[in-house]
Amino acid sequence: MRLTTKQIITRIGETDQLFLQGNSPELALERADLRLQLVTLSQVRQEQVHFLQEAIVLLEQSRVEFEEMPLSLYINLSLHLAKAYMIFFELTKENRYAIITQQIMKPMVNYGHGDILFFLAYAYASNKEPSLTRHWLSKYAKTKEFDLELLQQHPAFEDYRSLDWFKTILKSRMH
Structure with a gap:
């Protein structure tokens, strides 16, 4: 069930109060996720940028603030961070946000999580780099x-849909 704007704002207030009592990576993730939800609901660019900036700060800080956390939580924080930067890219069309996403995701490739590979493909496609887009999509296609x-x-892959290699990737997973 998708929350309404009012419910999200109420929950942000609640989680911000919880933060004052003590922070945790899980709380930071929830606080950032709520702000990302507001970005998708807002139609005002200035609001979207504001909530994206807040989410990015929460996610960046939590990735370095907590020395010990489960790997799955670290991956989830990082994926949310990549998502935030790619939303920033979609809003601004500034390549630096796709490059930042690449820098966040590349060191994490060895964790074997498919969504890391997807975000790499997405970031490279956004920067119009077909060979690396193909590379990461091929790896992504082999994941659960x-x-x-x-x-x-996904609109980022529009330019690739007519290419043979892209069709081959799709066909490999249609069966």
């Missing part, structure tokens, strides 16, 4: 996180 529908519909 592979989402055929997402790949078929």
Whole structure:
């Protein structure tokens, strides 16, 4: 169930109060995620930028502030951070946000999580780098996180849909 704007704002207030009592990586993730939800609901660019900036600060800080956390939580924080930067890219079309996403995700490739590979492909596609887009999509297609529908519909891959290698990736997962 998707929360309404009012419910999200209420929950932000609650989580901000919890933060004053003590922070945790889980709380930081929830606080950032709520702000990312507001970005998608807002139609005002200035609001979107504000909430994106808040989410990025929360996620960046939590990745370095807590020395020990489960790897899955660290990956989740990092994926949310990549998502925030790519939303920033979509809003501004500034390549630096896609490059930042690449810098966040590349050192994490060895964790074997498909969404890391997806964000790398997305960032390289956004920067118009077809060979690296192909490389990361090929790796992504071999993971359990592979989402055929997402790949078929995501606007970042529009320029690649007619290419043979892209069709081959899709066909490899249709069966």
